[in-house]
Amino acid sequence: MRDINQIIVHCSATPPSMIVGADDIRKWHITRGWSDIGYHYVIRRNGVTEAGRDIEKAGAHAKGHNEDSIGICLIGGIDEVGKPDDNYTLLQYNELLRLINFLKITFPIKLLKGHRDLPGVTKACPCFDVDAWYKFETQLTF
Ligand SMILES: [Zn+2]
Known part of the structure; x- marks a missing residue:
């Protein structure tokens, strides 16, 4: 088992109107030429967690931080015109908390971070302050 510490x-x-899940993201990532979905977990709009990449394998979600981390993806995060937006459902937030506490x-x-909190990242992802939340x-x- 690899070392997992974050x-x-x-x-x-x-956008919130787009109902997608792990199977869709797996297709998008394989289209990019990756071997599998980059995240280990996906939390759908309805608060259901889906398994992504095998937890024993390093993900492909945060450059320089994949070896020792678990990547969780919340479905949503932009508005209907493509701007970053903290628009997750209460079911998603509750599930994220449950999943983090389980992990x-x-x-x-030792560390919990939003993608945007990593050094050198200029993306808004995941569009809310994970630490403060x-x-x-x-x-x-x-
Ligand atoms: Zn991200």
Whole structure:
């Protein structure tokens, strides 16, 4: 098993009206020439988590941080005209919290980051402050 010590949260950069999931993202990523979907988990608009890439394999979601991380993708993150937008459903937020807490007791996770919080990243992904959200929800810090 590889060393896993951080969780990185992403978005699919799709508008709320677009109902997609892990199978769709897998197709998009394979079209790019990747071997599989880049994320380990996808949280759909209805709050259902779908498995992406095998957790034992490094993902392809955050350059320079794939070897030791788990990538979670929330479906949504842009508005209908393509601007970054924190538009996730309450079901998605609740599921994200459950999934993070599950992973935290399963792996020695030391860091929780939004994609945009990584050094050198200029994207808005996942379009909300993951650190502040987690602290607010749990009163805990990583
Ligand atoms: Zn991302």
